[in-house]
Structure formats: structure tokens, C-alpha cells
Amino acid sequence: MRNKNVAAALVLIALGVVYGYLTAGLPKRSLPDTPDPSFFPWIITACLLVLSLALLVQGLRAQRDAREAADTAGGLRAPTVFLTLFVVYVAALPFAGFVIASVPFFAALMWLYGERRWGWIGIVSVALPVILALAFRNGLHIPLPTGVLAGLLG
Amino acid sequence: MNPEILAGFSSASLPGSLVATAIGTVLGLIVGMIPGMTISTGIIVVLPLTFVLDPTLSIALLLGIYVGGMTGGSFSATLLNIPGTPSAAATTLDGYPMAQRGEAGRALSIAITASFVGGFFSFLCLYFIAPVLADVALQFRAADLFSVVFFGLTVICTFAARSPVKGLLSAVIGLAIVTVGQDPVMGTARFTFGNADMLSGVHFLTALIGLFAVPQLVDNMIAIARGETENRAGTRVGSVLPKLADLKAMRLPTAIGSVTGAFLGILPGAGGPIAAFISYDYAKRFSRNRDRFGKGCVEGIAAPESANNAVTGGALIPMMTLGIPGDPVTAILIGALLVHGLAPGPLLFMQRGDFAYTLIFSFMWANFFNLAIALASVRLLVKLLALPKALLMPTIALLCVIGSYALRNSFFDVWVMLGFGLLGIAMRHLDMPVVPLLLSLVLGRQLEEHMRVALTGSSGDVRIFFQSPFSILFLSLSVVSIVWSFASERRSGRVRSAPSS
Numbered sequence: 001m002r003n004k005n006v007a008a009a010l011v012l013i014a015l016g017v018v019y020g021y022l023t024a025g026l027p028k029r030s031l032p033d034t035p036d037p038s039f040f041p042w043i044i045t046a047c048l049l050v051l052s053l054a055l056l057v058q059g060l061r062a063q064r065d066a067r068e069a070a071d072t073a074g075g076l077r078a079p080t081v082f083l084t085l086f087v088v089y090v091a092a093l094p095f096a097g098f099v100i101a102s103v104p105f106f107a108a109l110m111w112l113y114g115e116r117r118w119g120w121i122g123i124v125s126v127a128l129p130v131i132l133a134l135a136f137r138n139g140l141h142i143p144l145p146t147g148v149l150a151g152l153l154g
Numbered sequence: 155m156n157p158e159i160l161a162g163f164s165s166a167s168l169p170g171s172l173v174a175t176a177i178g179t180v181l182g183l184i185v186g187m188i189p190g191m192t193i194s195t196g197i198i199v200v201l202p203l204t205f206v207l208d209p210t211l212s213i214a215l216l217l218g219i220y221v222g223g224m225t226g227g228s229f230s231a232t233l234l235n236i237p238g239t240p241s242a243a244a245t246t247l248d249g250y251p252m253a254q255r256g257e258a259g260r261a262l263s264i265a266i267t268a269s270f271v272g273g274f275f276s277f278l279c280l281y282f283i284a285p286v287l288a289d290v291a292l293q294f295r296a297a298d299l300f301s302v303v304f305f306g307l308t309v310i311c312t313f314a315a316r317s318p319v320k321g322l323l324s325a326v327i328g329l330a331i332v333t334v335g336q337d338p339v340m341g342t343a344r345f346t347f348g349n350a351d352m353l354s355g356v357h358f359l360t361a362l363i364g365l366f367a368v369p370q371l372v373d374n375m376i377a378i379a380r381g382e383t384e385n386r387a388g389t390r391v392g393s394v395l396p397k398l399a400d401l402k403a404m405r406l407p408t409a410i411g412s413v414t415g416a417f418l419g420i421l422p423g424a425g426g427p428i429a430a431f432i433s434y435d436y437a438k439r440f441s442r443n444r445d446r447f448g449k450g451c452v453e454g455i456a457a458p459e460s461a462n463n464a465v466t467g468g469a470l471i472p473m474m475t476l477g478i479p480g481d482p483v484t485a486i487l488i489g490a491l492l493v494h495g496l497a498p499g500p501l502l503f504m505q506r507g508d509f510a511y512t513l514i515f516s517f518m519w520a521n522f523f524n525l526a527i528a529l530a531s532v533r534l535l536v537k538l539l540a541l542p543k544a545l546l547m548p549t550i551a552l553l554c555v556i557g558s559y560a561l562r563n564s565f566f567d568v569w570v571m572l573g574f575g576l577l578g579i580a581m582r583h584l585d586m587p588v589v590p591l592l593l594s595l596v597l598g599r600q601l602e603e604h605m606r607v608a609l610t611g612s613s614g615d616v617r618i619f620f621q622s623p624f625s626i627l628f629l630s631l632s633v634v635s636i637v638w639s640f641a642s643e644r645r646s647g648r649v650r651s652a653p654s655s
Binding site: 004005008012015019022026027033034035036037038039040041044047048051052054055058077078079081082083086087089090093094098102105106109110111112113114115124125128129132136140141142143144145 | 339
């Protein structure tokens with residue numbers, strides 16, 4: 001399982017099977033001699049499974065030929081940190097509102113992108129979300145979620 | 155003259171449209187220039203704006219970014235040896251050596267002028283070819299339309315991926331995602347799990363933001379974590395007015411680049427990077443000074459820069475006439491038009507001919523503005539290369555959230571965007587291209603609809619797809635493109651294994 005193509009192929013085969021199972025459960029509402037709503041998904045299921053098997057074979061062959069080294073896990077740290085922050089931020093948005101949720105998110109990202117001047121981080125991470133929220137609400141008439149600041153920005 | 159052409163020209167030449175085109179061009183030059191940002195990212199940044207702007211202004215803004223972005227990429231390619239966009243990669247080969255000789259201004263003037271010639275040539279192609287092609291496309295029936303869309307998808311898989319299996323898989327994943335929601339013919343709910351938000355399916359603009367912007371944000375973060383320092387523009391630019399001798403030397407490579415770029419632009423998926431390298435190669439073959447290539451010669455800058463800008467007009471041809479996007483940017487343009495109820499395709503010329511020509515003439519203006527603004531302000535613009543990523547990237551992250559939320563005022567879309575971001579990262583990790591997936595999201599519903607309508611018309615007889623010459627032509631081309639991509643993969647595999655054996 002060192003080869004990522006093999007792992008991806010197995011995941012895709014599993015997805016193909018699940019997709020096929022769900023397709024089998026689709027309602028049959030069709031006129032005679034005409035394709036029903038599951039017609040196209042069945043074609044996709046077949047393509048997904050055939051191509052995933054092809055990827056599996058390619059992956060297994062590549063493993064036999066080259067025994068390519070597994071990727072280092074070190075490269076996964078930045079995406080994990082970033083996505084965790086992003087998930088927390090999006091989860092907080094409906095309750096905290098755009099401005100309140102964006103300030104710590106923006107500050108954390110500035111730090112992660114290499115900014116170390118805390119004063120500058122503080123000023124920008126407060127000013128930018130406020131400017132964006134006001135610009136979108138007043139300039140473009142796109143209200144962003146206000147959350148706890150509903151009375152102030154709503 | 156056709157009144158629709160006049161109406162289109164007038165509409166594109168209104169002060170508001172011209173201002174939008176000019177602003178778009180400036181933004182395009184900036185996003186194209188900054189390494190780590192692409193034209194797609196630039197468009198994502200202004201996407202929320204286009205939801206509220208008039209369609210004429212939206213399209214003028216987006217076309218400005220498209221054209222400006224292609225040229226902007228050459229600035230950092232020349233000054234920093236880092237292409238601002240993938241399409242400018244070939245420009246580094248001669249742009250950077252020329253800048254190193256202290257002739258940065260000359261290199262930039264050649265790049266800007268060649269970009270204009272390539273872009274303007276592609277405007278002429280768009281102006282003359284698109285209406286004719288739209289007329290032909292009007293004769294297409296469901297089976298032909300299915301075959302055209304199918305061809306568009308298979309060609310994208312062929313060009314976008316090094317491995318055809320991965321390219322096709324990416325497209326099939328996109329098609330699977332597009333089946334979520336109501337089916338396009340009977341309106342039956344599919345794969346919605348009773349969730350009302352999923353009934354309308356995944357909006358491809360939301361998917362696009364996730365697929366393109368999120369992996370890019372992560373890539374930049376990885377670069378910072380690895381300790382890669384940001385490049386600052388330190389080279390003096392000097393005068394950027396093109397010299398007569400350079401203009402003479404540019405004639406042949408610019409002609410090669412313009413024709414190659416416009417032709418490859420029409421093919422879905424080929425895009426700027428391929429056109430730029432092919433043009434560079436041809437310009438070198440036809441040049442009397444082949445040994446000067448790679449050392450900072452005029453031809454080596456003019457050919458790729460004219461080619462990547464010529465791609466823009468070429469890519470607009472299938473987008474406008476067949477509704478088939480050739481690259482992520484034209485996919486976004488389709489999305490921006492659909493938001494305003496304007497569906498690109500042959501009917502656009504018939505039902506909204508004035509708007510179709512507005513788009514074409516806005517593209518023309520974008521090329522003129524690109525030349526004027528780039529020449530006038532390149533010395534000022536390159537100072538923005540020093541913009542810190544610590545400010546730029548968090549701002550893009552916020553704009554990704556705003557863009558996906560503002561589309562339908564829905565938090566569901568923000569989660570979908572994030573989900574696609576994760577998918578984009580995983581696909582990048584697997585060396586699987588995201589462009590086929592994105593274009594499947596754009597074309598998937600059409601593909602299914604045309605297929606089912608054709609089969610309904612023939613009472614389920616699949617021979618309907620082999621009865622019209624158009625359908626046979628496009629299906630044959632699809633088979634050729636798939637077979638060709640597998641054959642070339644096999645060939646390149648043999649070439650790779652030969653030295654080791």
C-alpha cells in the first residue's frame with residue numbers, strides 16, 4: 001500500500017461500488033423505450049470502476065517495476081493546519097458572524113504565512129474583515145453573516 | 155452592417171464598460187504578475203462583484219483580467235525568472251537572460267507588444283469564426299450536441315493529464331458529482347439523501363473556488379514552511395518603449411505564436427502553457443539565429459508571449475459558440491454568464507446577438523487597454539511584486555469564503571467549497587489534474603441531457619449517435635484523442651525506461 005496510486009484506486013473502487021449501490025436505489029420513472037434517471041449514473045459507475053481498476057493495475061505495475069519510495073508525511077502538516085483552521089472558521093461563521101470569526105482566522109493565517117510583527121497582525125486582521133464586510137454590504141449590497149454583531153452590521 | 159454588431163460595439167464602448175475593462179486589465183496584470191497567484195485566483199477574487207454587476211460590466215471586467223493576466227505573467231518571468239502564470243513559463247527562457255543583461259525594459263516591451271499582437275489576432279479569429287461556427291452549431295441536434303460535448307471532455311482529459319487514466323478518472327468523478335441533485339430531464343432527485351440544499355446540486359463556481367484557490371493557499375503555506383523566501387523585484391526596468399529593430403525581429407515569431415496560440419486555444423484543454431512552448435519551439439526552428447535562443451533573444455520572448463495571449467481569443471470561440479470552455483477561466487466566464495441567465499452556445503448569437511458582440515468587442519478593448527496600461531505602468535506595477543504573501547494569502551482565503559457564500563447566500567456552499575478544496579489538495583497529491591473535473595461540472599448536465607433527449611427521440615436506439623456526419627466526426631475525434639493519449643503515454647514510458655535498461 002506504499003504506492004499512492006494503489007491507495008487512490010482502492011478508494012475510488014469503493015466509491016464506485018457505493019455510487020453503484022445508490023444508483024440501483026434510484027426511482028424508476030420513465031416512459032417506455034426511454035432512458036430513466038439511473039441511466040447516466042450507471043454509465044458513470046461502469047466508467048469509474050473500469051478506470052479505477054486500470055489505475056490499480058498501473059499502480060501495482062509501477063510498484064513492481066520501480067518500488068517507488070513513499071512520500072514523506074512531512075508535507076501534510078501545512079495542509080492539515082490550514083484545513084483545520086478553515087473548518088473551525090467556517091463552523092464559527094453562522095454564530096460569530098463574518099467580522100468576529102474572520103479576525104482570529106486572518107491573524108492566524110498571517111502568522112502562518114510568515115508575518116511576525118504582532119502589532120501589524122493586530123491592525124490588519126481587524127481592519128481588513130471590517131473593511132470587506134462594509135464594502136460588500138454598502139458597496140455591493142451583498143450582506144455577509146453578521147452573527148453576534150447583528151445590531152451593529154445588520 | 156449587422157445592427158447587432160453595432161449594438162455590441164456601442165455597448166462594449168460605453169464609458170462604464172471601458173472602465174470595467176481597464177480595471178480588469180490592471181487587476182489581471184497584477185494577479186498574473188505575482189507568483190503564487192493565477193488568473194483563476196484573480197477572477198475568484200472579483201467573482202462576488204460579478205453577481206451584482208450588470209452582465210456587460212461583469213464580462214468586461216473578467217475579460218480584462220483574462221487578457222491582462224496572460225501578459226502580467228511575463229513580468230515576473232522576466233524580472234525574477236519565476237513565471238507569474240504557467241503560460242509565461244516559456245518566457246523565462248529568454249526574458250530573464252535579457253533582463254540579466256540589463257535590458258529588462260526591452261524584454262518587457264517585447265513581451266507586451268507581442269501579447270497585444272497575439273491577443274488582437276485572436277480577437278479577429280473570434281470576430282470572424284465565432285458567428286460562422288455558431289451558425290453551423292445551430293444545425294446540431296441532440297446527438298450532435300452530445301458528441302461535441304463528449305469530444306470537449308475527452309480532449310481536455312488528453313491535454314490536461316500526463317496519465318490519460320487519471321485525466322479520465324478526474325472527468326468521471328466530476329460527472330458523478332454533477333448527478334447530485336435533480337436530473338436534467340425528469341427532475342427526479344438523485345443522491346440528495348433528503349437534503350434540500352443538495353436538490354439544486356453543486357454549483358461549479360463554488361467547486362472552482364475550492365479546487366483552485368484552496369490548494370494554492372496550501373502550496374504557498376508549504377513554501378513558507380520550507381523556508382522559501384519571497385522574491386522581491388530588484389531589477390531596474392528602464393524604458394519600455396518598443397524599438398523599431400525589435401519590432402522587425404518580432405514579425406515572424408509573433409506570427410507563429412499568434413496562429414499557434416489561436417488554434418490551440420480553440421482546442422479545449424490545450425491552453426497557454428502548451429501553446430507558448432510549441433510556439434517557442436517553432437520560432438526556434440524557423441529562426442536564422444537558433445543559437446541565440448535561451449540567451450535572451452527577441453524571438454524567444456515574442457513567440458511564447460504572442461501565443462499565450464492568442465490562446466485567450468481562441469478559447470472564447472468554443473465557449474461562445476458551443477458552450478464548451480477550453481480552460482478554467484472560460485469555465486468561470488460561462489458561470490458568470492449563467493448567473494445572469496445568459497447561456498453561452500449557438501443560441502447566444504441568435505437570441506442575444508448584441509450581447510455576443512458586446513463580449514467580442516470587450517475582448518478587443520481588453521487587448522488595447524492591456525497594451526496601453528502595461529506599457530504606461532509596468533514600472534509602477536512591478537513594485538507590487540514586493541507585496542507580502544502574509545497579507546495577500548489571508549485576504550484571498552476570506553474572499554474565497556465570501557465568493558462561495560455570496561453565490562446563493564448559503565453556508566452549505568461554503569462547506570462545499572471547503573470540501574472541493576480538500577479534493578483539490580488530494581488530487582494534486584496524486585498528480586491527478588483538476589481541470590477535467592471542473593469542466594465535467596460545467597458540461598456534465600448538458601452531456602446527460604443531450605444523450606437522454608437523443609435516445610428518447612430514437613426510442614432508445616443508440617445508432618442515433620452514428621447517423622449524422624457531425625456526430626460521427628466528433629465521436630471519431632474523441633476516440634482518436636483517447637487512443638492518441640494512451641499511445642503517447644506508452645511511448646513516453648518506453649523512452650523513460652530505455653536509459654535505465
